[in-house]
Amino acid sequence: MQEASQLKVYKFGGASVKDAAAIRNLSRIVREYGAGTPLLIVVSAMGKTTNALEELYQLAHTGQDFGSQLAALRTFHLEVAAALEVADEHTADPHAPTLAALLEQLGDRLATLTPGDYDKQYDQIVSFGELLATLIVARALHARWLDCRPLIRTDRTWREGRIDWPTTERALTAEVLPLLAQGPIVTQGFVGGTASGQTTTLGREGSDYTAAILAYCLGAESVTIWKDVAGLLNADPKFFPDTVRYPEISYQETIEMAYYGASVIHPKTIKPLAVRRIPLLVKSFLDPSAEGTRIHDCRHGLLVPAFIRKDGQCLVSFESKDLTFISEENLEVIFGALAQVRLKINLMQNSAISFSVCTDFSAYRLEKLLAVLREQFTIHYNTGLELYTIKNYDAPSIQRLTEGRELLLEQRSRQTFQFVCRGSRNKAAK
Numbered sequence: 329m330q331e332a333s334q335l336k337v338y339k340f341g342g343a344s345v346k347d348a349a350a351i352r353n354l355s356r357i358v359r360e361y362g363a364g365t366p367l368l369i370v371v372s373a374m375g376k377t378t379n380a381l382e383e384l385y386q387l388a389h390t391g392q393d394f395g396s397q398l399a400a401l402r403t404f405h406l407e408v409a410a411a412l413e414v415a416d417e418h419t420a421d422p423h424a425p426t427l428a429a430l431l432e433q434l435g436d437r438l439a440t441l442t443p444g445d446y447d448k449q450y451d452q453i454v455s456f457g458e459l460l461a462t463l464i465v466a467r468a469l470h471a472r473w474l475d476c477r478p479l480i481r482t483d484r485t486w487r488e489g490r491i492d493w494p495t496t497e498r499a500l501t502a503e504v505l506p507l508l509a510q511g512p513i514v515t516q517g518f519v520g521g522t523a524s525g526q527t528t529t530l531g532r533e534g535s536d537y538t539a540a541i542l543a544y545c546l547g548a549e550s551v552t553i554w555k556d557v558a559g560l561l562n563a564d565p566k567f568f569p570d571t572v573r574y575p576e577i578s579y580q581e582t583i584e585m586a587y588y589g590a591s592v593i594h595p596k597t598i599k600p601l602a603v604r605r606i607p608l609l610v611k612s613f614l615d616p617s618a619e620g621t622r623i624h625d626c627r628h629g630l631l632v633p634a635f636i637r638k639d640g641q642c643l644v645s646f647e648s649k650d651l652t653f654i655s656e657e658n659l660e661v662i663f664g665a666l667a668q669v670r671l672k673i674n675l676m677q678n679s680a681i682s683f684s685v686c687t688d689f690s691a692y693r694l695e696k697l698l699a700v701l702r703e704q705f706t707i708h709y710n711t712g713l714e715l716y717t718i719k720n721y722d723a724p725s726i727q728r729l730t731e732g733r734e735l736l737l738e739q740r741s742r743q744t745f746q747f748v749c750r751g752s753r754n755k756a757a758k
């Protein structure tokens with residue numbers, strides 16, 4: 329590994345690059361806070377572009393007309409580039425493609441989809457969001473554009489590529505370290521590549537993870553993720569009033585919050601940073617001089633309860649057909665099928681003849697699960713549910729969250745209280 333350097337990694341997510349004004353704000357932050365030190369900037373797709381690409385892919389994959397959606401995505405990017413005066417005709421970078429070439433490639437790929445592997449083709453399409461965004465941001469910053477796909481090596485687990493750490497570390501050290509001395513570099517979050525050069529993605533919202541991978545491999549001094557919130561809070565302010573900011577918090581507490589669904593940080597982000605003791609700073613791009621949150625190797629007393637809400641949940645219960653008990657053998661079959669269809673368990677519970685799991689809802693994966701297990705088990709499922717977790721709970725916090733809700737499943741350990749209930753779509757949590 330390299331000596332810990334002065335390198336700072338900045339990560340800007342969709343909200344911080346959602347339009348030309350946001351990218352101007354990003355440029356100010358980089359000028360004011362990132363000067364005088366080697367800087368690697370990781371950028372996600374602009375605003376909701378990844379969702380738009382998912383929709384485009386879905387249309388193309390099902391043989392529907394995607395022309396107007398593609399035109400809208402194209403116009404959006406070209407207009408932002410024009411507003412920032414970084415359209416193709418104003419700039420020429422020998423290390424980067426043009427916006428026109430990228431947009432054409434995207435159109436070609438959509439037009440030539442084959443009925444083959446859904447997840448593999450998803451990655452080839454959805455990754456364009458980050459390619460387009462980084463091109464615009466690199467030009468706005470007069471920074472070098474870097475394609476990280478040949479450097480961040482993954483296996484062929486499409487949509488959730490697993491990192492080949494030694495290969496990635498070797499490639500980044502050889503290719504990127506020498507470039508850092510020449511000025512800031514802008515690269516894509518969320519994407520990687522296989523040994524044979526195909527694009528992979530690292531899981532939705534995976535750009536935070538990219539920042540951690542780069543920091544780990546290049547021995548960065550710190551990672552800063554710039555968000556639209558004041559730092560890591562004890563709850564999502566979009567759903568809970570009266571949130572409290574943690575000025576500092578340990579890796580361990582954070583990893584658990586992220587695991588339970590605190591969407592402000594991708595759950596895989598923390599481990600690589602903790603292993604090399606690289607602090608993670610969560611700061612507001614709306615108020616960049618404010619303190620934010622420092623996630624690092626620290627000890628603290630009991631924290632105020634943290635409330636975590638995960639929507640889009642599905643509760644699936646499996647019952648043996650002949651009243652036999654739920655046994656290790658049965659569980660092995662159920663777990664095997666869940667792994668096969670790539671449904672992750674967020675919570676589970678068993679009784680004598682029934683086993684229940686709460687997972688993220690995916691109609692496609694659930695259908696595959698039913699096909700595998702239907703013969704052996706009677707299966708019931710409920711969709712449109714929410715999973716709530718209270719970390720470091722106390723009686724008032726449980727009372728506050730459960731009041732007026734019908735609990736379909738509940739569980740508690742010494743520090744964590746969790747329950748599944750029907751979705752309250754428009755209702756903010758109390």
Ligand SMILES: Nc1ncnc2c1ncn2[C@@H]1O[C@H](COP(=O)(O)OP(=O)(O)O)[C@@H](O)[C@H]1O
Pocket residue numbers: 340341342343344372533554555556557559560561562563564565566590591592593
């Ligand atoms: N515990 C929490 N603390 C702060 N923000 C949270 C928390 N849990 C969820 N959030 C949500 O995370 C959002 C920021 O993350 P995200 O939207 O993924 O940012 P980006 O995509 O710009 O990187 C906030 O706007 C907030 O609604």
Ligand SMILES: N[C@@H](CC(=O)OP(=O)(O)O)C(=O)O
Pocket residue numbers: 340341342343372373378379457517518531532533534535536
């Ligand atoms: N653009 C990808 C990756 C990502 O991390 O985005 P964001 O940083 O905006 O959450 C997504 O939307 O899933």
